Amino acid sequence: MNEQVKIDIDRAERTEKLQGMGCKRKRVEDIRFTQGKGSYVDDLKLPGMLFGDFVRSPHAHARIVSIDTSRAKALPGVIAVLTAADLKPLGLHYMPTLAGDVQAVLAEHKVLFQNQEVAFVIAEDRYIASDATELVDVVYEALPCIVDPFKSMLPDAPILREDIQDKMVGAHGPRKHPNHIFEWQIGDRQATDDVFANADVTIKEMLVDHRTHPSPLETCQSLASFDKVKGELTLWGTFQAPHVIRTVVSLISGLPEHKIHVIAPDIGGGFGNKVGAYAGYVCSVVGSIVLGVPVKWVEDRMENLSTTSFARDYHMTTELAATKEGKIIGMRVHVLADHGAFDACADPSKWPAGFMNICTGSYDIPVAYLAVDGVYTNKAPGGVAYRCSFRVTEAVFAIERAIEVLAQKLGMDAAELRIKNFIKAEQFPYHSALGWEYDSGDYHTAMKKAMDAIGYTSLRAEQAEKREAFKRGETRELMGVGISFFTEIVGAGPAKNCDILGIAMFDSAEIRIHPTGSVIARMGTKSQGQGHETTYAQIIATELGIPADDIMIEEGNTDTAPYGLGTYGSRSTPVAGAATAVAARKIKAKAQMIAAHMLEVHEGDLEWDIDRFRVKGLPEKFKTMKEIAWSAYNAPPPNLEPGLEAVNYYEPPNMTYPFGAYFCVMDIDVDTGVAKTRRFYALDDCGTRINPMIIEGQVHGGLTEAFACAMGQEIRYDEMGNVMGASFMDFFLPTAVETPKWETDFTVTPSPHHPIGAKGVGESPHVGGVPCFSNAVNDAYAFLDAGHIQMPHDAWRLWKVGERLGLHG
Ligand code: MCN
Ligand code: CUM
Incomplete structure (x- = not known):
């Protein structure tokens, strides 16, 4: 075998060992998922934990005449029943939405859709909570409802949102009718009309993309645990964007953001259903703060299909x-x-x-x-x-x-x-x-x-x-x-036109190489089944020449992960994937300095070769990334701080x-x-x-x-x-x-x-x-x-x- 063939085989073997980009690497997360060993919100059991369940409206549009919780409260095992009257003094009967509107957490004077949240029963177990919801007596006065959106803005249409009926300017400009939310226009209207007026052929069709629902296998859920002594809240939940949830919880609860720990454990499918903030999250948080014990909320299938996004x-x-x-x-x-x-x-x-x-x-x-x-x-x-x-x-x-x-x-x-x-x-x-x-x-x-x-x-x-x-x-x-x-x-997206609640839509990666050359990397995104633990490791493997199997990817814990805007809009690869590559490249630049020091050559005399820096023209003189990692902690070059890690917050240009x-x-x-x-x-x-x-x-x-x-x-x-x-x-x-x-x-x-x-x-x-x-x-x-x-x-x-x-x- 000639020398070149040997080199080629060696390089091919080293590349294959990395399981980097382009490799059909098997999903590492599936080992636990296929064995039923994933850990989802509903798997969490904390000492003294209580369960919440909602009383929901049977009407699509009705006035609430009265709510009587006494029969429910009398049921053994029921600890508390929350209504809008309880949340109002805390300023929590409404919550802000991501679209600049407010949404009732628990309905106050009116219900506006069927199955809307009216009261939250907290009990010793789910079944008692569920039984008790039927003992909450709500008297409704039904109102005419609007189902057909084409009838929303008719002059005599019933006004739905009485809470904002006098607010004729919404988050996106003027409103034409109390049932109007916004008008958004873009493009050259006049030029377009002119083209249509003179065209050979035109078509016009009413195309309806009908209402449907993502229905992930796992419904939306949360578990809140408030530590009264430390004044700290830990919130586990099915969150596609855990950091955004932490910020929202801080803004609406007044708790300082560093005292809120948001954790999204394994998620059984999101598909966009788990981006927003829901009444159940707020009620479990309020329940835990008021009662001082953990409160869990888990949607059932009908609630998921009929109330969350x-x-x-x-x-x-x-x-x-x-x-x-x-x-x-x-x-x-x-x-x-x-x-x-x-x-x-x-x-x-x-x-x-x-x-x-x-x-x-x-x-x-x-x-x-x-x-x-x-x-x-x-x-x-x-x-x-x-x-x-x-x-x-x-x-x-x-x-x-x-x-x-x-x-x-x-x-x-x-x-x-x-x-x-x-x-x-x-x-x-x-x-x-x-x-x-x-x-x-x-x-x-x-x-x-x-x-x-x-x-x-x-x-x-x-x-x-x-x-x-x-x-x-x-x-x-x-x-x-x-x-x-x-x-x-x-x-x-690019900060110039994309933000959520004023936070630019960057994303992030933090990569830390341990002395033995294995890696932990943390992201601002959160997989719900997309295989991030597998694929981010492949990016790092190729960038840094470390086998993907030696790289652990962690997401979903806001205490340890750098701030990120989360996983939706297929943004993880375009944004956090880019952050991962950039953070890896920062590490590689430092690794090159360390390698130069180890090999006693100038940095510019080194070239990267799959998993190592080698001296140009002297391929037998090299240091692998693993060797460099040890040196980074053992004998870093003078004037260079020890360690080998980097973080990148990536703001995409487009x-x-x-x-x-x-x-x-x-x-x-x-x-x-x-x-x-x-x-x-x-x-x-x-x-x-x-x-x-x-x-x-x-x-x-x-x-x-x-x-x-x-x-x-x-x-x-x-x-x-x-x-x-x-x-x-x-x-x-x-x-x-x-x-x-x-x-x-x-x-x-x-x-x-x-x-x-x-x-x-x-x-x-x-x-x-x-x-x-x-x-x-x-x-x-x-x-x-x-x-x-x-x-x-x-x-x-x-x-x-x-x-x-x-x-x-
Ligand atoms: N990928 C890749 N090469 C690329 C692009 C992507 O190998 N050029 C890989 C990524 O590394 C990642 C997966 O494909 O493992 C999806 O990446 P990406 O397209 O960046 O999308 P996100 O990771 O941001 O996932 C969000 C997207 C959305 S918005 C919905 S909705 C949806 C979807 O992912 N929800 C899902 N796919 C889903 N798949 C599962 N199993 N569960 C969901 O809830
Ligand atoms: Cu629009 S569904 Mo995906 O963005 O979580």
Whole structure:
């Protein structure tokens, strides 16, 4: 074997040992998860711990005439019953929301949605607490309610929020009606109107992204323990953003922030449901402060589905203008956003409609205008949840459905229309009409790869034949080909436009190398299943040449982790992932000085080689990172402090813009409305890929949730404001039986501004998946002049489409 081959093998072996970036490293957290050894909030048991449960409103809108807690208090085992009257003297009957509104912790004079929190019973165990909630006597006087957001701002609509009815300027400007929350506008209205007035072809469609819910396996929960002697509060909870919760608790309780210890242990799925602050958290804290013992609150499934953060409920009037050749020349969108009874959207402060203005999508659209009106209704609050990237789900749904509607009007193939309008690779960084700077992309390459993989041309040929056969009465099956080419915007975000409660949306990493060369690293983010313990270690492994197995990642304890804004909006990789790389590089710079001292050469004479610094031209003279670590504690160079650690707070210069090309082939039985997904192909480009296996897992999960939303999931209300989908009897949660098989693929277009070129991926499959399914369904019926068919596409609704089109004979 010649010398070079030996060197190559040695380097390959050393690289493999690291299990660094690009490696399909197995998820280290799964060892405990698959053995049932995870530690969740409900696993925590403290001495003397009590349990809280809510009395909830049966009405969607009603006046509270009286609350009598005496029967409940008399039940043995009941310790206390809190109502708004108890919280009011503490100033805690309302809490601030992340959207600049206030939300009732316990309802005072009125209830505004079904299952709203009215009283909090604290008892010796959960069952007693639950029994006692039925003994709290509340007298209500029902009021007319608003379920349809289009009726919110009618002149004679009942005023929902009497607490702010005189406040005609909200957190985001003037309010047009007492039930109006905000109007948000962006883009050049006049120029857009002019383009529409003169366009060859225009389309206009009301696209509804219906209300749904993330429904993580583990519901929202908290455990508060107040130490009266030390004046310290420890709060365990299902928090996607533990530091933000600490700050919020400090601001609303008046407890100094250093005396609040927030801990998010293992979390059984978040999906955006665990970003906001909930009444249950506040009540467990107040309960513990008042009683001096730990108080736990654990939501049940119905409470989770009907009260904590819902998703979507965007009613989007979407218009496109184009030339007759199919060049899109303008976009105009008006959104009516149903925010429920309180504006508790978890958006960055300046973005009341999230990043909805990414709605020009992957296309080079010269002018656009977007206006969003947020309104109150008698429904649960929330809105930003469920793999949404701050309303990018809605934005992508709007553009990807609209482009199909336009293709149909133009009589053009939907893939061809997309390709014709794509932003070209050489246009990046691309400035969109609605204000974003897309960092990088190569849409044409991705689209071509996807079309070849799915066999697009032959699918269309097969579809044409099937349509003819259907018309001849030879088959009762319709075939749809769904396409979605999405552009995401993740990694909130640059301080110039992203903050939460005034705190800039940076994130952080602290890396500490121990004398023996093993590592602990702590982040400001918090995994809920995304595999952070596995993947951050891979970044460090590659950057510092230390095996990932020697690196422990810790998140979720605000006492030990550096301040960070948490995990949502697929921001962990774009922001904390960048912080990790930068902190590692700081360590590496110091390590180089130590290595130079050890090898008695000048720093500039050293070069990095996988896991060591070696002397240029003398590869046999080297010091491994492990050796350097020992030296850092044992004999650091003179004038250099001992130790080897670094922290970085990373403020991203821009967002990252992942993208993808998705195709779905669907067969629908017109007589039953049953839709079968024959194939689903997803090509994702998230820049540099840290762990391809975790990415694939993220894509599988996100697509499964996209399938759920598009094909059946819904939080529906009847005209009385009764929530119809608040249990898994009614709310569609796909199992392995219904879930299609996923085909995944990728291209790699690194982010030019991210230290390792990585973009986020966690939400992409959901963002791209929902319109892909809906487009497949719509495409199946398109040749029958069905018009736009609204989601969700469950069998009952598709059967009704068949009825409406007279297909059932
Ligand atoms: N990753 C990678 N290479 C990339 C990008 C990401 O290997 N180029 C890996 C990351 O290292 C990380 C995972 O993929 O392990 C997701 O990373 P990222 O896209 O940065 O997203 P976050 O970690 O910030 O996760 C948030 C995102 C959101 S907002 C929702 S909602 C969602 C999602 O993640 N909720 C989830 N995926 C989820 N997956 C699980 N299991 N549970 C949830 O609650
Ligand atoms: Cu919008 S759901 Mo995720 O951002 O936690």
